[in-house]
Amino acid sequence: MNVFRFELRRAWMGAAVWTLVLIGLLSGLITAALPAFLESRTGVENMLANFPPAFAAAFGMQMDNLFSFAGFYAFGFLYYSLFGAIMAASIGLDLFSREKRDKCMDFLLTKPRARSRVFCEKLLAALTLILASNALFIAASLALYYAYAPAPLMPERALLAASALLLTELVFLAIGACAAVFARKVRSVSGTATAIGFGGFILSALHSILEEEKLRYITPNKYFDAAKAFFDGAFEANYALTGAFLTLALIVAAYVRYTRADIPVL
């Protein structure tokens, strides 16, 4: 497990900073804006009274969902998932391109460890970082839920909603790992990770604008919908399965490539 420990030691700082940013954003948004947001419901209801009844009725249906802890949490999720995606992609890129960037593939791969073992230890280190980060994020989410959500509480749904970030990050971890293994050269981890993160963000913005359901199958940020988790107690199976399948496929592809590829002379 020396590769595992080595990777953890080298990568934990970055993950810790991202986790702090994420939790800061989450708690900042909820403590600063949630109470005012819930109060603004009366204003909105007054406004709705001035609109045609059909219009108001259609929208009024969603009022309970919108003006709730869940609605607000889902609103912020757009940003959490952007940051989470960048973090996860950069962990994947960092760990799996470390030797490539430092030109020391020879060093690692002439040690008496099977490449499959090296890959697994790296993957395990990446997963550990993501899981630890999300354990904190989920704990913060639940604490805020208990503190700010009105009764009746449904903590198991809050848990599921908060784990949407974890699952989304796993997809991006796989994307980052795959990019790292297949790229001939990784120039900048943070640059590439930001590009991947914003790529996901643009796809999800596109999906919101176009409202094209098929598009959602290629929008990793929307495979695991926090709002749905809150309101229905489950993710939408077809998208969640797409996400799971994609993650698995990317990891397998990265594994095959990592264990088989010829290592060129620098």
Added chain:
Amino acid sequence: MHLIAKEFKSGLKPFLFWTLGLFVLIFAGIVKSMGAMAEGQFMTELIGRFPRIVIAVMGMLNVDISSFGGYYAVLMQYIFVLAAVYASHLGSSAVSRESIDRTYEFLFTKPRSRSFILAHKMLATMAFLTAFSSLNFVFSLLAVKQLTLQGDYSGVFARFSLAIWLVGIVFFSLSAMFAASFRAAEHGARAGNLAVLGAYAIAVGYDLVEQPGLLRLVTPFRYFLQTELITGAVSPLYAGLCLLLSAALLAVAFARFERRDLGAL
């Protein structure tokens, strides 16, 4: 001139990637604007009832999304961030590409000053940024043709595109400065990316407070306010500030780059 040509070649792929993002966002956004505007009045009023912080986070403060201009301004919010991230990437890679590839010995032992080489590289990368902003204008014009809109929006598009370019060069120069200052290229790139995120957070903070005052000076994302760009002009004062700031940052970048120890990383 070889230098510029080579820089063009190596920057082409990322350019196409970012341009694709730009294209997709603008076309999808503009083509779908009709539907959004139909509900625009309702949405504007609805959003107006939300607490200020929520509106600020959504980037919809002071815009009327029932008009095309207001809708476009919200769309441009994304493009500003996109352009800033891209510009920051361009700036840091112009400075540290050779260090990362470990080909610096090849390039910087040629009989040219470092500043000469860096200036040419920057000229080439700056051209990508200029092309990106220009394409914003072109894509917007092409996309709006798909709609049956009254009025001529080319002025609005031109103002936004110019503003994007101006904000872009500030982040370009800032990242170039970081890349020239940090020893490890990765640290420079990370600082540039964090600067973009930080500036965006400050921009949200700017929207949040009723009287931001000097806060505007801190974040390039608010040098050009959406309301001004829709109706008025590109503020010459802030345009000047952008140019001045970029010049100053680039001057620092060049000075540091001239003096630094070149090496891998």
Added chain:
Amino acid sequence: MAYAIETKKLTKYYGKARGIVDVDLAVEEGEIFGFIGPNGAGKSTTIRTLLGLIKKSGGSASIFGMDCEKDKVKILSEVGYLPGEVFYYDNMRAVDLLRYSASFFKKDCTARIRELADTLSLDLNKKIEDMSQGNKKKVGIVQGLLHAPRLIILDEPTSGLDPLMQRTFFDLIQRENERGATVLFSSHILSEVQRICDRVAIIKEGRIVDLRSIDDLRKNSYKKVSFTTENPIADFSLAGVRQIAHDGQQTSFLYSGDINALLSKLASLPLIDADVSEPELEEIFLHYYEDGEAAK
């Protein structure tokens, strides 16, 4: 007993590009085996195939009787490898890198790291990226030897080392050899190979063109002869002379054949000076290339 290294018709193509073709090697345990050839001849390709860094296209390769692909992990625990150019993780002290390196082996290497670093006078607490090429190389040497490997593979190892350090390095390798380690030493500098190797294989354009002992190479092949006369001699001829060159009063050539015939021929000339010596390997080696050129 199994050979330390044995390859049979080992072949590697990179796509359509030739790497190595039908390479047959048999390195016995305990010897220092030289592997020489010009740049691009296939030395590194052979070594990287042995180490499992690249996959062979055909043939077989084994180390200590174990297959280089199937038993790679077992083999690598007995092998130390030093590449020509060394790069390591940035932002890391030498000692941390060496500890990481040692953690791959199931033995305590602390004492040996100390000992090797002392021999090479290497400061282990410095960051590797702040070191000179030569010192980085020393880190590489310690890194390759710290687990007391049974087989040491050196791929053009001396670049970046000053002559004094090269001597220390060769002494070190010879000591490892006396300890029982087999050494595969690849180089394009023949004097290095001459210095420590027992046998040598010559590789050219991906194929092994010759294999012999160093002594054999020297003794049974050529003498380097040069002599000076008052007046230039243009028509010197004798069976077994090759590469004859005239330079004013001086005539020089390589000779193989009966030494008495040579001496009596020389005795008949009005000599001012004469010199018969063993040629440098470079000069012997040259003919492999010249013959190759002529064959084309």
